[in-house]
Amino acid sequence: MKRSTRPADIYLRFLQLAEAIRGLPSLPPLDPLEERILSFIARASKDNMRLSVRDMMGNDEFGSPATVHSRLKSMREKGWIMLSDTEDTRRKQIELTQAALLHFDKLSKCLVQAASGSR
Numbered sequence: 001m002k003r004s005t006r007p008a009d010i011y012l013r014f015l016q017l018a019e020a021i022r023g024l025p026s027l028p029p030l031d032p033l034e035e036r037i038l039s040f041i042a043r044a045s046k047d048n049m050r051l052s053v054r055d056m057m058g059n060d061e062f063g064s065p066a067t068v069h070s071r072l073k074s075m076r077e078k079g080w081i082m083l084s085d086t087e088d089t090r091r092k093q094i095e096l097t098q099a100a101l102l103h104f105d106k107l108s109k110c111l112v113q114a115a116s117g118s119r
Contacts, residue, residue: 010114017110027099028078034071037062038080041094042104051094053083 022029030038037056044051053072057065072094075081080100083092096104 005117010117013117014111014114017114018107021106021110026103027080030075030078030080031071033062033067034075034080037068037071038075038096038100041081042096042100045096050086052086053092053094056094 040056040059040062041051053069056062056072057068059068062068062071072081076083079097082095082097084095086093
């Protein structure tokens, strides 16, 4: 008889799988604030929103403009994001790198695997 899986079990399995992929060679790790910023950028990208450095620095959710700027710089150096020119060359648009998109693909696979219960 198959044991029923609680939703919490699926989530905990996902966390376990996600932690395992963090141990694989890939991009340098992010601190918790950088992870929140990355998630925000990814959601904006999915919604086809153009997000500029100025937009991010004006968002109080992530701290002072100086804090946001230093985190964006760090994330760029680590290879998670890139800045591209806009029509106004003074404004830079934030985009996820191909490596960051691959990271989200891996997380998605972990979620599917956790939900299916396969090992």
